Amino acid sequence: MSGNDINRRKFLKVMGWGGAGAALAGCDMPTTVTLEEGKETVVSYLMPEEYVIPGQGVYFASTCQQCPAGCGVHGRVREGRVLKLEGNAVSPINEGGLCQMGQAGVQTHYNPDRLTKPLLRKGGSLSEVTWEEALAALDEKIGANSSVEGGKVAWMTGTVSGHQSVLLEGLLESLGGAKHYVYDLINNHVAAQVNEAMYGTTRPTYHLTKAKAVLSFGADLVGVSQSPVHFAAEYAKFREAPRGVLIQVEPNMSLTGGNADLWVPAKPGTEGALAMGIAHELINNHGKDASALPSGLNGKIKAYDLAKVETLTGVPTDKVKSIAKILAEKAPSLILTGASIESSENGYAATAAAAMLNVLLGNVGETITSSGGFPFPQLDAKTGSGADLLQFADAAGKGAIDVVFFHGVNPVFTAPGYLDLEAGLGKIPFKVSLSLFADETTNQADLVLPLASALEDWGTHVPAYQPEQSVIAMQQPLMEKLYPATKGFGDILLDMLKLRKVEGYTDFSDYYAFLQDAFAALPAEFKNGVDNASFWNQTLASGFISIPKQNASITANALDIAVTLPGENINYGLSLLPAIRLGMWDGRHANIPWLQEAPDQITKAVWGSWAEIHPKTASRLGLATGDFIKVESVKGDVEVPVYVYRGVFPDSVAVSVGQGHQAYGRYAEGRGVNPLTILDSATDGKTGEPALYGTRVKVSKVAVNKDEILVQFGGSESQVGRKLAATITAEVFNRTEGA
C-alpha cells in the first residue's frame, strides 16, 4: 500500500466516509479534494442575505430532532425568525408529514427555560463562566497535556449518527479506551438482536403496504416507533382497499392498538406463549409447513395447544383461532414486535417466537426484506439500548469512571429508580453535560455546556430505520442563535478534538467548515454528477442526500427458543405497565407547553400523570375514574389519578411515562409522577436489556391530591348513539372502494 493510499484512507475516515469497503473500491474520490485543500477551505458560517425578506416567509430544509426518526422539515423563516415547521414532502422518511412532537420543535427552540451560558461548579454550586473558562476546565481534565486515563472517560449519548458521530468516535479514539454508552429508554435492541440471529441483519425493512394482514405484538407503529411518521404513512396505504387487517396484541392500548381491527390484550409477559399457540393452530389447522422451522422448536410448539394457551395468556381459544385464520387467509402478512413483548423478562425468546411466525407464514422476502445495508459505517446510526445504561450504572457505582459526558440523554430521569443513578453520578469526579436545558442529569454536572438548538445547528443524520431509500439527512440552522453563548454539538466536539490535538481536525475553524469539506470528499458517484459547490447547495435545498440501497436478498432461520413465563407474586398482584406515548415520548417533551396541553391520544389526559385500569380491576378495588391510587412495587411507590377503561389487561395498571420531573423548567417541573422510579430490577436474560414490563405492584386507594387531579379533554366517552365517528365494515368498504 502506498503512502498515498494510507493518506486517503485516513482522510476518508476523518471525513466520515471511511470503511465503505466494496461500495467505494476503485472510485477516485480522494482526488476531488485533498486534505491540504481541505485545510484551506476554512469558511465560517454566516447567515446569507436571503434569510431576511421583509414580510415574506421563506422555507428552508432541515431535519427534525425531536426523536431519532430523522423526518425532513421545512422551516418557515421570516425576518430572521423561524415560525413554523412543516414536513418535507420529498423526504423518503416522512413524505411531508410531521408528528405532533415535530410540530412542537419550535417550542423546544424558543423555550423560555433554555440554558444560555456555560456553567461550572465552583464550591458546590454551578455558576456562569465564559467558553474560554469552560474549555480551560475541560483542557485540564481531558486535554492533550492532562493526565487523563482514557479508560476512565465515558460518554453517554442517545442515538447518534452522521458526522457528529464521526467526530465523537475520533475523540473517543484519541482518548484510548474511553467508552461510549448509547442509551435510549425507547429502543428496540431486543428485536435487533433477534433480527441479527434470524436474518443476519439488525434492521430489515418492513413493507406494510405489501402485507394483507399485520399482527403486531405491541409494535406501536404509528405512535412510539422507530419512524412514527413513516409508518403512519405506510399504515394509511395499508388501509386503502383492499384493506389490510391489523391485529394488535398488547397489555395496554397504544395509539396503534387504538386503530386495530382486533385489539387483543394478553396477560403481560405471556405474549411469547400466545405466538407459540398461533403457530400451533397454523400448523395443525391451516396446513402451514412446520418443516420451515427447526425441529426442536416444532417439538416445543406441540405443547402449546389452545386450551393451555388460554390458561397461560388469558386469550380465549376462539380469538387465537380467528387470529390464525386471518393470518392463514391473508398472505403475505407481517408479524411485528414492540416494547410490551420485547421489554419483558423473557423478551428475547418471546420476540423470537413472534418472529418465527414470519418464517412459518412465508413472509420473509415478501413483507420483510433486507435493508440493503448502508455504505458508510462511520455515519450509520448508533442506537441506544437499556443494557448500556445498566453497564454505565455499574461502572459509575464502582468508581470506574473519572470523567463523563452526557449528550441527548437524561438518565437521572429515565433510569429505573433502583439503579440510584444520582448516587452513582456522585462517584464520578467530573461530569459534563451538553444540554439545552437544566434537566435532572444536567443539574448534577460539574460543567454544563449549553447547546444551540436543533434549529440553530448543523448536522447530518442517518436514520436507523431507512424505508425504501436510504438518506443522509441534512440539518442546517434556520436562524441565528438566540443565545450567542450556546454552541452546536459538532462545534463542541471539534473544540474537544482540538484540546486533544487530534490530527486532521485541528485546522477547522468550525463544524460548518468541517461539514463542507466532508461533503466535498463524498465519493463522486453520490453527487448526481454536479460539482462540489452545487452539490452542497442542492443538499441544503433538498434536505438530504439519497443513498441508493443495494439489492440484497434475505433468508431467515427461525430460532429454536423456549418461551418462559413470568412468575407470580401474591403480595404484588398486579403488573406495572409503562404507558409511553407519542407526545411526552420518554419525558423529553414534558417541557413543551403545546404537548402538555395536547391530550394523550388514548386517555385524553393533559398536564399530568394517570394510571389506566380495567373496569373489572377497578370494581374489585372500588375505584372510579378520577380516584387516586398508590402504586407500590418493592422499589417504591407513586400516587396517581385513575382512568378506568377497557383498553388494559385486568390485574395490571398502566402508568403514564414522561411526567414527574424534579427539574427541566417551568412546564415540566413538579408535575405528575415518574413510574420509572419504581421499576423492579428484572432484565431479559439473553440480552441484558431492562424489562420495562417486568415489575409487579400492588394498588391501594388514597386521598385525592388536588394538585394532581386527572384533567381530560372532552366530556363524553360515548357517542350516545349519534353519528359522529361512524363506522362501516371492511367488507362494504372493499366492495365500494376496491379497484
Place this chain on the structure above:
Amino acid sequence: MSLQNVLTNWSQYRKTHEDGGFYDYEHMWGMSVDLNKCTGCNACSVACYAENNLAVVGKEKFDKGQGMHWMRVERYWDEPDLAAGESTEFSEHGGSFLPMMCQQCNAATCEPVCPVAATYHTPDGLNAQVYNRCIGSRYCSNNCPYRLRYFNFYSYYESSWPEPLNMQLNPDLSVRDKGVMEKCTFCVQRIRVAKDTASRENQALVDGDITPACVQTCPTKALVFGDLINTESKLSKLWASHEVELGKTEQHKKNKEKRGYRVFEELNTDPCVMYLERVKEV
C-alpha cells in the same frame, strides 16, 4: 366593511341554501376527513397551535373547558354502528378518533345570533370571525351544535408566550385578547397569501395552492382541502365520488354504501366538511 353595510346587506351575509344556494360565491372552501386513515395522532391539532397563535391555557383552565384547540381530536370508545360486534370486556375495535374543526357551515347557526355581525359568511364560503367587532356575547358559541368556538376568557399573551416563545408567533394573524371569540378559519391567512400571490402574478388559483396547517402535517394524509365550487378540484371529486352534496339535510345516495357523511347535517347547518366513515374488520 362597515357595520352599516352589514346591516343593509344582511341577507348577503346570512346565506342559507333555502335562499337559493351559493351560486355567487367565489370559492367554497371545504374539507374531507378520512376516518379510515386518521390514526388520532393529534399532529393536526398541534400544527394548528403553531400556525394560528393558539393560547396554551394551562391545566386549571383546560379543566374548565377553556382549551383553545381549534382542531381537536375526539376519541370515543363506542361505535353505535357496530354495536352488535362489540365485546363488553375489552375495546376490541380500538377507539373512534374524530378530528373536529369548524365545519364552515353554509347555513351557520352561529352567524345569525351574533348581535354585532362579528361572525358572518365571506364570499369564499368561509364562516369568518371579525375579532375587532366581537363583543364577547358568546351567543355564537352557544349556538354552534359542534361546540367548535373558543372564547378568550382571559388575556393569555403573557402567560402563554413568555419570552422568547412569543418570537414564534405568526405575524400573519393577531393574538386574540380577552373577551373575544375565535375558531378555525381554514387558515384564512394562507388562503389570503395564495390569492394575493395569484392575483399579483395574474394567475388563477390552482387546486393545491392552499394547504391549511393541519392538512399539511397529517402523517396519513387523512385530510384533504379544496374548493367545492371548482368541480375539478381533488376535493370536489372526492365529495362526488362519495355522493355527498352541499345544500342537503339528507343525502340521497344511489349507492348507500358510500362512506361520505356530514356530521349533524340533519340540523340543516350545511357543513363544508365531509367525513368518510371509519372502517373495521368484524
